[in-house]
Amino acid sequence: MYLVSQVVRLEGLNLTISLKSGEEIHTENSHKYSVEEIQFLANKAGLELKQQWFDRKRQFSLNQLHPPRV
Structure with a gap:
């Protein structure tokens, strides 16, 4: 966009x-990613997936990512 x-x-x-x-x-x-792909990409970027929210049909998600605690 x-x-x-x-x-x-x-x-x-x-x-x-x-x-x-x-x-x-x-x-x-x-982009469209599966739950597993989101977790993989977060890990690869050094981020921790804290929480995921989904629509009723689990077609869309909002993902809360954090850097690791030092």
Whole structure:
């Protein structure tokens, strides 16, 4: 997903961003992973999977990741 040729106001930062014609900001990547793949990728990145939330059909998840405790 991209923001393209528009004015974006970020109220919390008191900031306005103006994108001119031809300018764009990449804002999102969407990937589909199994529960096992999420755990594998978290481990590979050195992160700990603390909690997962799923929709009723278990088609979507929100994943809480943390760095390891030192």
